[in-house]
Amino acid sequence: MKNNNEKDLADKNRKERLAALEAKLASSRQTDLIKNMPKTGKPGFGNALKMSSEFISAILVGAGIGYLIDSLTGTRPWAMIVMLLLGFVAGVINVLRSSGEMADPYQRGWAAAKGDKKDQKPTDKGRDDLYDDEDE
Numbered sequence: 851m852k853n854n855n856e857k858d859l860a861d862k863n864r865k866e867r868l869a870a871l872e873a874k875l876a877s878s879r880q881t882d883l884i885k886n887m888p889k890t891g892k893p894g895f896g897n898a899l900k901m902s903s904e905f906i907s908a909i910l911v912g913a914g915i916g917y918l919i920d921s922l923t924g925t926r927p928w929a930m931i932v933m934l935l936l937g938f939v940a941g942v943i944n945v946l947r948s949s950g951e952m953a954d955p956y957q958r959g960w961a962a963a964k965g966d967k968k969d970q971k972p973t974d975k976g977r978d979d980l981y982d983d984e985d986e
Contacts, residue, residue, distance in 0.1 A: 901948050905941040912937015 916933030920926050946952035 897948075901945045904944045904948065908941030908944055909934065909937040912940065 912933040912935075913930060915937075916930030919929035919933065923929065943952065
């Protein structure tokens with residue numbers, strides 16, 4: 851009789867722990883869904899207008915700086931051409947960053963601090979840098 855009571859108590863304890871674990875998993879899944887939602891709720895046209903204006907402004911700023919350097923130094927087309935190309939590259943990088951195709955380089959990967967590497971997913975192990983032997 852005493853043995854059956856102990857088994858019933860153990861089953862009840864196991865069921866309570868299982869229910870608590872299921873509740874934790876449900877809340878964790880909910881927070882994962884919230885974290886993985888898109889960053890911006892902007893409609894497509896607004897987002898496209900933002901990215902195109904960032905792209906054009908980067909090119910114009912590069913051309914303006916190149917023109918200023920050319921007028922100060924007397925090297926008429928060369929600084930403007932170089933800075934125009936650098937502005938184009940900066941514009942492409944800004945658009946990629948805004949669209950989410952290119953992540954923030956300081957958020958993850960080789961530029962992250964050693965303490966931040968613990969937050970990475972286990973599937974990312976070995977891909978963050980070539981010299982991660984000291985973590986093992």
